[in-house]
Each structure stands twice: as structure tokens, then as C-alpha cells.
Amino acid sequence: MLYCDAYLTPRSLADAFTAMAEYRGRYRLVAGATDTLPWARAGRAGDVAIPALIDVSAIPELRERRVDATRVRIGAATPMQRFLDDGDLARAMPVMARCAVWFADDQIRAAATVGGNLVNASPAADATPPLLAHDAQVELACAREGKITRRRMALGDFVRGPGKTALEADEILLAIECAALPGYGAEFEKVGHRRSLVIATVCLAAVVRLDAAHAIADLRLAVGGVGPVPCRLHESENFLRGGAATLARLEEAAHMTVGLVQSRTRHDYRRDVLHGFVVRGLASALRRAGGASPPVGELEASHA
Amino acid sequence: MARRRGRGMAACWYGIARTATVDRAAAWAEIDDGGTAKIATGVTEIGEGILTVLAQIAAEELGIRPQDVTIGDNDTARAPEAAHAGATRQTYMIGNAVALAARQARAQLVDVVASQWGVAANLVETANGEVFARKTNHRMPMGDAVSLCKSRGVVPVGAASFGTDTTGLDPVDGSGRPWQAYVFGCQVAEVEVDTLTGEVQVLGVWAVHDVGRAVNPRGVEGQIEGGIVQALGQALMEDYRIENGRTTTPGLAKYILPTALDVPHVTSVILEDRDPIGPLGVKGIGEPAMVPTIPAVMNAIYDAVGARITALPATPERVLEAIKERERASRHRAAAE
Amino acid sequence: MPDLRIDATVNGRAISRPAKPWQRLLDFLRDDLNLTGNKEGCGAGECGTCSVFLDGVLVKSCLVPVAKAQNARVETIESLGRAGALSVLQRAFHKAGASQCGYCIPGMVMAGTAALRANPLAGREEIRERLGGNICRCTGYQKILDAVELTRDVGNGTLPESALAEEEPADGRFIGANVRRLDAPSKVSGALKYAADMTMPGMLHVQVLRSPHPHARIVSIDTAGAQAMPGVAGVVMADDVPGIDGFGVFVNDQPVLARGKVRYVGDAIVAVAAEDELTARRALDHVTVVYDPLPAVFDPREAMRPGAPVIHDDAPDNITKHIPIRVGDVESGFARSDLIVTQTYSTQAIEHAYLEPEAGLGYVDPDGVVTIISPSQNITHHRHMLARILALPINRVRFIMSPVGGGFGGKEDMIYQGILALLAIKTGRPVRYVFTREESIIATAKRHPSRTTLKMGLTRDGRICAVEFRMISDGGAYGLSTEGVMRKAAILGAGPYNIANLRMDTYGVYTNNTPSGAFRSFGALQTQFATESHLDICAEKLGLDPFAIRRVNAMRDGAVTHTKQTLGSVSLMRALAAAEEAARWEAGPPSSRGATRHDLGGAGNRAPCTLGARFAAAEHAAQPEKVA
Numbered sequence A: 001m002l003y004c005d006a007y008l009t010p011r012s013l014a015d016a017f018t019a020m021a022e023y024r025g026r027y028r029l030v031a032g033a034t035d036t037l038p039w040a041r042a043g044r045a046g047d048v049a050i051p052a053l054i055d056v057s058a059i060p061e062l063r064e065r066r067v068d069a070t071r072v073r074i075g076a077a078t079p080m081q082r083f084l085d086d087g088d089l090a091r092a093m094p095v096m097a098r099c100a101v102w103f104a105d106d107q108i109r110a111a112a113t114v115g116g117n118l119v120n121a122s123p124a125a126d127a128t129p130p131l132l133a134h135d136a137q138v139e140l141a142c143a144r145e146g147k148i149t150r151r152r153m154a155l156g157d158f159v160r161g162p163g164k165t166a167l168e169a170d171e172i173l174l175a176i177e178c179a180a181l182p183g184y185g186a187e188f189e190k191v192g193h194r195r196s197l198v199i200a201t202v203c204l205a206a207v208v209r210l211d212a213a214h215a216i217a218d219l220r221l222a223v224g225g226v227g228p229v230p231c232r233l234h235e236s237e238n239f240l241r242g243g244a245a246t247l248a249r250l251e252e253a254a255h256m257t258v259g260l261v262q263s264r265t266r267h268d269y270r271r272d273v274l275h276g277f278v279v280r281g282l283a284s285a286l287r288r289a290g291g292a293s294p295p296v297g298e299l300e301a302s303h304a
Numbered sequence B: 001m002a003r004r005r006g007r008g009m010a011a012c013w014y015g016i017a018r019t020a021t022v023d024r025a026a027a028w029a030e031i032d033d034g035g036t037a038k039i040a041t042g043v044t045e046i047g048e049g050i051l052t053v054l055a056q057i058a059a060e061e062l063g064i065r066p067q068d069v070t071i072g073d074n075d076t077a078r079a080p081e082a083a084h085a086g087a088t089r090q091t092y093m094i095g096n097a098v099a100l101a102a103r104q105a106r107a108q109l110v111d112v113v114a115s116q117w118g119v120a121a122n123l124v125e126t127a128n129g130e131v132f133a134r135k136t137n138h139r140m141p142m143g144d145a146v147s148l149c150k151s152r153g154v155v156p157v158g159a160a161s162f163g164t165d166t167t168g169l170d171p172v173d174g175s176g177r178p179w180q181a182y183v184f185g186c187q188v189a190e191v192e193v194d195t196l197t198g199e200v201q202v203l204g205v206w207a208v209h210d211v212g213r214a215v216n217p218r219g220v221e222g223q224i225e226g227g228i229v230q231a232l233g234q235a236l237m238e239d240y241r242i243e244n245g246r247t248t249t250p251g252l253a254k255y256i257l258p259t260a261l262d263v264p265h266v267t268s269v270i271l272e273d274r275d276p277i278g279p280l281g282v283k284g285i286g287e288p289a290m291v292p293t294i295p296a297v298m299n300a301i302y303d304a305v306g307a308r309i310t311a312l313p314a315t316p317e318r319v320l321e322a323i324k325e326r327e328r329a330s331r332h333r334a335a336a337e
Numbered sequence C: 001m002p003d004l005r006i007d008a009t010v011n012g013r014a015i016s017r018p019a020k021p022w023q024r025l026l027d028f029l030r031d032d033l034n035l036t037g038n039k040e041g042c043g044a045g046e047c048g049t050c051s052v053f054l055d056g057v058l059v060k061s062c063l064v065p066v067a068k069a070q071n072a073r074v075e076t077i078e079s080l081g082r083a084g085a086l087s088v089l090q091r092a093f094h095k096a097g098a099s100q101c102g103y104c105i106p107g108m109v110m111a112g113t114a115a116l117r118a119n120p121l122a123g124r125e126e127i128r129e130r131l132g133g134n135i136c137r138c139t140g141y142q143k144i145l146d147a148v149e150l151t152r153d154v155g156n157g158t159l160p161e162s163a164l165a166e167e168e169p170a171d172g173r174f175i176g177a178n179v180r181r182l183d184a185p186s187k188v189s190g191a192l193k194y195a196a197d198m199t200m201p202g203m204l205h206v207q208v209l210r211s212p213h214p215h216a217r218i219v220s221i222d223t224a225g226a227q228a229m230p231g232v233a234g235v236v237m238a239d240d241v242p243g244i245d246g247f248g249v250f251v252n253d254q255p256v257l258a259r260g261k262v263r264y265v266g267d268a269i270v271a272v273a274a275e276d277e278l279t280a281r282r283a284l285d286h287v288t289v290v291y292d293p294l295p296a297v298f299d300p301r302e303a304m305r306p307g308a309p310v311i312h313d314d315a316p317d318n319i320t321k322h323i324p325i326r327v328g329d330v331e332s333g334f335a336r337s338d339l340i341v342t343q344t345y346s347t348q349a350i351e352h353a354y355l356e357p358e359a360g361l362g363y364v365d366p367d368g369v370v371t372i373i374s375p376s377q378n379i380t381h382h383r384h385m386l387a388r389i390l391a392l393p394i395n396r397v398r399f400i401m402s403p404v405g406g407g408f409g410g411k412e413d414m415i416y417q418g419i420l421a422l423l424a425i426k427t428g429r430p431v432r433y434v435f436t437r438e439e440s441i442i443a444t445a446k447r448h449p450s451r452t453t454l455k456m457g458l459t460r461d462g463r464i465c466a467v468e469f470r471m472i473s474d475g476g477a478y479g480l481s482t483e484g485v486m487r488k489a490a491i492l493g494a495g496p497y498n499i500a501n502l503r504m505d506t507y508g509v510y511t512n513n514t515p516s517g518a519f520r521s522f523g524a525l526q527t528q529f530a531t532e533s534h535l536d537i538c539a540e541k542l543g544l545d546p547f548a549i550r551r552v553n554a555m556r557d558g559a560v561t562h563t564k565q566t567l568g569s570v571s572l573m574r575a576l577a578a579a580e581e582a583a584r585w586e587a588g589p590p591s592s593r594g595a596t597r598h599d600l601g602g603a604g605n606r607a608p609c610t611l612g613a614r615f616a617a618a619e620h621a622a623q624p625e626k627v628a
């Protein structure tokens, strides 16, 4: 169990920083608490006593939502379920919607925040690959010498390793900003040991846009679960961009991921699945992007 | 990378009630005021629906409705011994004991009513909450019959026990008579294997089980469906891991169970080969329901992709590895030819 | 820091009450507001027994800090309906037979309600996905899904309300009728009280210190620090047992609290009763146990070797039970065989994972009768054992079976009832002990993991000539039901087939792993998995259809079993025929012919799960607009 002497719910950024200063070194931030509470149980951290829990989910800046044709800005405390039930957001971030149906379950998603997922920095965090695919930037804030200052960085630089991020002890993750990708075809592939409430062994985010000639105008691929941090598959992307979407080319792009798997456990399995996910994930994304998607028929053939 | 389907089957058998030892259970019954009934027995519901089954049995024996039967709490100080809740013995042992106790209580009531009407007791019937005598116009509500009994100084009660004629096993060759009732069954499973990830989805199971006599067919289906899904968990995902004596699966995040997304549609077919020994002809279903599922699923995986899984669970990693192993072997064969 | 004060609307009523800052919404509802309909199945977001609406959104209240309910609207299962005034969905659960043990059901009812609030027209696959956070260990989900679909159809008028009513049997006979479960209304409404939902005036809370070592001698136990803590009412250990210590289903080899040594990680050593659970938990930190670690053994095959660490002095070879069955002469049977196939099979340890973790209350009644209320599957035997342990006449011990939130064999063992009795006697007050999920997993029995070597000889036409079957099973640290499991495994393991020559051996072995015990289908599952897999392997080699090879060998009326019992009627041939017909089975040898069979994909299958059923529904819903 997680025990605390105080549970604070600041209603403004300034109040949050005041509380953080007061409890310096003796607090922990929570948003949805869906990582924090299960962590403080037997078999993991066990009983944990923390002087203060500071709940950041009621701070207006962390609940922001701005969506237009080109950009998206969402507060860090945005629950994962928003990517499914907020139509504008789902259209601007089609791969986040696909990711969200695989994320935990409807109830956890109602509480679990996108910021918590990023800060928790699990190698298998589901939201990270889609956000990498969106070239997301994170915005961090802190109060130093009485002044609130903000800084930004690419998500890829923010997540540093399992449980490690660039967040400083006195910082809060404020918001995430990224490109809107309306009209992109998207797919999120994920495999674990079941189909709900499942931690990914491998997950892959794929988004694609086709040009008038049905060549690949833009695509982004990102993977989670195969190394200490989720990452983009730039080599495969560069190879495919501008070309035709044939099965042979997809296979070749997938082949470029062979050396990428760093996880020691289930290494060969992850390598094989990643390879397959690149092909199949892209094929579905292509189909959703309106492509003729020649490969899909063959791939999804089931002899039933 | 295709998804491949296949089918497999397996048969099973099982023994009903305690193994290789004499089993026994007792029940008390009383036909109560207003034509209701009270049953007390040592052990009942663990979720399988036995409360309802016992109420149905008592109701049928007494000629009243299941809703009118009250089953007492399970309490060693208030109810007769019925041994334990397990071993697929509830319907068989306790169901038969309740039937016998109810018959005794009914016989007491019938005797009083028959003498009141001056008819032979074997002409008196109880049904639909009424007592009546065949070939006559005599008829009264069960509640009135109970009042009549009481006015004659009789409380219609019964007490009965049901035991088995079984023996232990010979310590050298194992010979013996471990059960007096056996059930048999067979299941067919259809699976889809994703050859990219190695994931197996069980899409359909057709399950045939002999239960002796189904007191509540929907309850029997519930046991079959639940048993199959428990077995499916063991077949595909559940794995209590322990390393140097310490578990690495200490909670439900690591010890994973099938969710509603992971389970097949189950078609149950109930066979009734009545038990000739007990008064009801019932046998049981709780445990046998899950026995054939795992081999049926493993046989279906083999049918789909040619991978034989002999170490459970058939996780995606194991299945994919077995598929690759088979591909390697067949390439090897092809090269050798 | 002062407590929080929570102002909220709970089930339509305004409340304003203090709460501890660390409390979860679930604790607040259950402990402070006595709304016990929603349960704690795991405390970690993994099961859904705690699901409640928070401002109209379904959440898992075990992961919601209570402060998040400030100024919010909370709805628990108690708000949806009660016996006599059930909601349509609750009535549909009743009608469909969707509740078994009932422990998951309040959460399921909440999830089903949420699913149809989100999409009143949701299809079966979408319903599955929306129920994906709620685990049920009993039903296999089918009747739960049926119930939600029934609710949807009654809700949108496709089916009449009368579809929810009891069907009276036409012939007035109740045996054979689908009578609705009598206990369903109390389960679908959350009204039924399981042990963890019960309280008694003056009740104390129990916590237990468990071994971190798989095998160690206990050098000393010092409980003075715990005893001295304010709020602690009693501390017990092995020395407090007045009678003959030891329980077990077949052998009484397990002490109530570790006596002299611990044999697995999770073995109970010291138990504390205190005014509240937190104090009891903290008190455990003030107990000092000095251990002298002993060599441990974790592999049953190693445990059987001479010189292996001995776990119980009275079993120097670590064998808990060996069951032999001998029929005919296997050597001559193999000699006559055209095909001999040998294969090894292994099965893993399985957790029962009943949704209700162990819980119980103990008290000494005014007449001095020690009373235990718990979801025990065996109150009769527990009473016998506890009377001996307490050195009391048997009628001074009373067991009451509380509603069981799933058992599957796992609640046959008297794992904690002895602790409740000792503390009730010591403190003179009622005590309650509620396991966490993690405690339930670490301390209680598992399904026996097994390793089987199976050698089968057959004639060309598929007749079994000889079977040699040897299973070694890890029984873990205590005997529990190992003996019975080995026996059933041996009797049933070779399957319902006529086998003239059989050598069957099953061994249950002590190790320092979590104990194995009773689990639904009790050894027959492990062994018949091997035999039924093996028959398919042989069928392929012989070019026979799986049904055909079984028919060749099937026991028929009057068969003699492997234990030489003569049977009367044998329904196996009927079962085979019925399964073949129901599944529309296409005959052929099991040679990975999936690609060529024609019986796939028909009725009786569900659609493969691809996730995202709600997208399809949304696309579908969007279409008419486009047309218009």
C-alpha cells in the first residue's frame, strides 16, 4: 500500500510549485495514479510511505486540449480514453486512437494519463511509439527563484531509459505538442499474452499518407518493447518514403529492423515479431490511407 | 504471416465424488408452514449453483416450487454433515441425500392426508403446491396439508444420508473400486494461429459431457463454459512462476488470466446416461468439464500449423518457436532429398 | 497534516466525512460508508471487482485516491438496483445464468451498464472489449455476454420485457428445468455479504508475518516490540497452539504457524491482531525473527535423489505419495506393438485465482464455542482438525461457511482458520483477516506442476497394446491434497481406453516451492493432457482419424477399468458421436491438415478478436449520414 501524510490537489501551476517546494525531496507527483498505486504493493516496492502526494491532474495547463488542422497540444494529464472518445483528437491522431483500444482497458484509460505514461518511461509504454511517430515535443515547467520557466524538447530526447527521463526533480511535465496527421492511415500492432490489460512484448505504431499516384508520401514507424526506450524506425521510413507500396519493398524495409532488438529476454521472438509487424502494420495503415494495398490480401489470408 | 485455422479433439473420463474412499452426505428436510420447505445440509454453494439445484430437487420431490424452498446456512453446529464442496460430488452426494430426506418428509405428510381422506397413501400425489388423491376429488393446498399434519401432532420431517459403495486402491497394483459413478466426455476445439506473432485464439469449442441427468441444464452449461475457459487459461497463458522459491508472478499483473476478449464460443451438448444407483440418476460436471480442453486445443494448434506443444502454456513465443522449428526441419528434409 | 474531508454525492446522497489522505476510494466506500457491494479482488487495477462510476465514468476504485472523489458524483453497485427492484441488466444477468460465485458480478454489472451507456447498440465483440477490464474466473464470460446482449435487445425493443422473466416448466417438473438461480438477485445487486464484507462489534484486524526464506530454521522470534505497540491486542505464534498442531487434507503436516522451521516463501510465522489493519501491518515490522537458512530444493526430481535436503522428517525421501497401477505385462505389450511412441509432457503450476481472496472472521461465542466464519470448502473436516489443534471437544468448535467467491479446490485447505481461532481466543474479541491478492498468491496452494513421460505401443490399426506412464509432480512444501491428486491422476491418467498392459506411476514430491493442492480436475487434467495429445501423435503416424483411434480403444458398456473395476453403462461412444456431429467434424488423420479441411469457420465459432470493434461500429454508424 502507498501511505502518505498529505494528499494535495493544487488547482494551479503556482500552487503546485509551492507544494513541491514545501515538500522538497519528500513528495511524489501523481496524475492518474495507475502506475503509482500498483507499484506500492507486495512483490514490487511493497508498502511505501511518502510524506506527500501531489496530484497534478487538476491543474488547468495539464488539462489543455488544442487541436487544429496542423498542430495538437494536449495537457500531460489528458486521460488515454480521450484519444478514443474525442472525435477531433482521434482524427488528428489516428494512431493514438488505435493505440488506445489496446491500452489497458476502458476503465484504466479513463484515469491513466498520457503524461504519466511518458514519465513512467516503461520500455513497453504504449503511448510513446505513436507520439514518436507524431514527432511529439514535450513541455516541462519548473519554478526557480520564484519564476515559472518552461522548456521543450523532443520526446525522443525526453525518454532516456527504463524509468528514466530528462525530467528534473523540481519539474512537471506540462504538455505534449505534435503534428496533427489527419487523413493518415494508421495501425497499432501489439502482442502480449492476452488481448486486454496486457503489457506489450512488442508494439508498433505506423502512420502513412499516400500521394495522388498512390506512392508513399509520408510515413512514420515507431516501436516499443524491443529495447530500453521506444524508438523510430528511420532507416525503414527513409527507404519507403516516396516509393511504391509493394510487398517486396515492405519486406525489405522490415528487414532493416533486424539488428534493432536490444532486449535480452525473448530476443529472437521480438526480432521476428518486429519484422512481421512492420510489414503487416504498414499494410493495414496503407489500406486505411486509401491505398490499393496489394499486400494486405495476401497477408491477411486465412484459410478458413 | 497468415492466420491459420485448425481443429483438434480430445476425450475424457472422470469419477464422481470422493476417490477410493467411502463418501457420504446427509440432509434434513421439513415441509414447513404455508407449504414451503426447509432443507439443512452441511455444505452447499461455492458458485456452481448447487443451492438452486437442491431447491429444484426438493421442490420436485415435494410438489412445490423451488422458490418455496429455504436452504439453511452451512454451519457445523446447525446442519448435518455433508462432507466437502469439491470432487464433483455436490449434485450426486448432496442432491441424492436431499431427495431421500424430502421423500421421507413427504411420506409423513402423505400418511396424514391419506388417513384424513381415507384413501390409500399410494394414491396421494403432491404437485404444483397441492396434495390430491388420484381417482378421487380430494385435493388441498400444501399449506393446508401442513396445518392438518400439525393438528394431528405431526411435523412432516425427513432425515437421510447417501453413501457410496467404494474401496481404496491396492497398494501394489492399484486395483479397487474408487467410484461408483463415472462420466465421459469429448470436446472439439477450433483455433486460429497468427503465424506472425504465434498468438493462438480459440474460436469455438464443442463440448459433449455425460452428466447422468441435468437438474438445471443452464447451470450445466455454465460449468462447461467456465471449465473450458479455466483450462484455456492454463493452455495458453497462465503460468505461476517460481525462481529459487520466490514467485516472479506475485499479482494479477504478472499472473494473467483470460479476459472476455480471449475466450471462445462454447457449444454445450449434454448427454444423460443416468446413474443406476442413486435415487435421482444424476452424476456431475464440475471437474470433467475442463479435462479435454487443453489437449483439444494443443491438437488443434498442431492441425493449424504443424507445431506440437508438449510444455504448457502455449504462449505466443513457444508457438512461434515451434512453427520455426518445424519450418527448419522441413527445409532440412527438403535439402537432404 | 489533518485528514481530508470528502464532500461528494454517493448514490444520490450528499456526504461529508473525514478520510485518510492515503485512502483509496474503494476503502472509503467499503470501510467508511459500508458500501460493500463492490469488492477488492486485486487492489492493482487488474480485475474490475471494484468498478464504480465517478462522475458518470467507470473507474477502478482501487486505483483512485479518495481525494479524487472530492465534489464528485459516485455511483456504486448499490445505486443500480436491489432485490425486488433490479435494473434490466441485473434481471438479464439473473435470467441468463450469468452469475456463479458472484464475486466478479457487481463489477461486471457496472461494466455492462457502462458498455450500454456508451453504446446502446453495441455488438457482441464491442461488448467484449468494453468488459475487457473485468475478470470472471467462474463463468467463461459467455452467459455474461448473453446477459448484456439481452439487456441491449430489451432496451432497444428487439425483444419484449418478458424475455427477462422466469420460464415456468410446462410440465411442472423442476428437475431438468432452467430454473433461474435463487441466489442471483443477491449477487447481481451486491447485497450478498462475503467474509471480507462482514464486520462484528469490537472486531480486530489480523495481519500475518510470512517467511522470506524458502527453507530455514527459526532460531528465535521476538514479538515484544509488536506487543508493546498501542492498538495491538494480541500476537500469536506456534507456541500458542494448545493441542496437536497440524492440518492437511490427507496428512496433517502443516502447522498453524511455522514451528521450528519454515518450508516455503510465504509460510506464516507470527500473527497480530490490532484495532485497525494499518496498526497490525506496522506491528509486523516490530517482530524480529532470526533465521538459519537451510539448503533448499526446488526441483522434484532433485528432491527425490538421495542426499537431497529433507523437508519433513517423516518423509526422508521427500516423496509425499506414490501411486502405482499395474495391469498385465507392459514388456510383452510393447513387443507386440507395431508402433511405439515416447514423449515427455509438462504442465505448469496454476493459481486458482478465485476472485475472492481468502478472508474470515473468528470469535469465541458466549458459551465458549470457538467459531470461524470463512469461505471454506470443507467445514466438516476443518472442524475436526481445529478441535484437535485447540484441544477442544469437537462441539466446542463451529465452522460457518460464508458465501464462497470461487474455490476450485483452493479453499479446501485450512490455511488461516487456525490463526483466526488462536487470536480470537487470545484477545477475547472477534477478529477478521482479509488476504491481499498478493498474499493469496504467495501463501496458498497451486495446481500441481507435472512432468510426464509417456510410452505407448500400438498395433497398425491403432489398438493400444501397452502404456508406460510416469508422472513426477511438485507438491511443494506441504502435503495438502497431493496424495489425492496423485491417486486421481493415476486412476484416470491413461484415459477411458481398454489397455491390457499398463504400468502407471504418479509421484508427488515435497520441495521448498509454494505448496500444490486441490484444484478442479485434480491430477486428471495433467495426465489426460498427456494421453490425449499422445493419441493424436500416434494417430498421425498411423494415418488414423483422431475419433477413429479413440473408438478403436474406447471403453464400452461392461468395460473393466485400469483399477480392475467392472463398469456398467459407459457413455464414451455416445459422447464421441455427439461431438463429431455437433462440430460437423471432417474425418482425417491429424497431420496439420488445417489448410485443406472444410469444416472450419462455421457456426459455433466467435469472430476472431482484432480489437477496435468500436471503430467498426462507429464507421457503420457514420455511413447512413454519408448516404443522406
Ligand SMILES: Cc1cc2nc3c(=O)[nH]c(=O)nc-3n(C[C@H](O)[C@H](O)[C@H](O)COP(=O)(O)OP(=O)(O)OC[C@H]3O[C@@H](n4cnc5c(N)ncnc54)[C@H](O)[C@@H]3O)c2cc1C
Binding pocket: A028, A029, A030, A031, A032, A033, A034, A035, A036, A037, A038, A056, A062, A076, A077, A102, A103, A104, A105, A108, A111, A112, A113, A114, A115, A116, A117, A118, A119, A120, A124, A125, A126, A127, A167, A171, A172, A173, A174, A197, A198, A199, A200, C044, C045, C046
Ligand atoms: C491494469 C493496468 C493496465 C495497464 N495497461 C497498460 C497498457 O496497456 N499500456 C501502457 O502503456 N500502460 C499500461 N498501464 C500503465 C499505466 O496505466 C500507464 O503508464 C499510465 O499512462 C500512467 O499514467 P498515470 O497518470 O496513471 O500515472 P501516475 O501513476 O499518476 O504517474 C506515473 C509516473 O509519472 C509521474 N507523473 C505523472 N504525471 C506527471 C507530470 N505531469 N509531470 C511529472 N511527472 C508526472 C508520477 O510521478 C509517476 O512517477 C497499465 C496499468 C494498469 C494498472
Ligand code: FES
Binding pocket: C039, C040, C041, C042, C043, C044, C045, C046, C047, C048, C049, C050, C051, C060, C061, C062, C063
Ligand atoms: S481492479 Fe480494483 S480490486 Fe481489482
Ligand code: FES
Binding pocket: B047, C098, C099, C100, C101, C102, C103, C104, C105, C135, C136, C137, C138, C139, C355, C405, C406
Ligand atoms: S462469477 Fe465471476 S468470478 Fe465467480
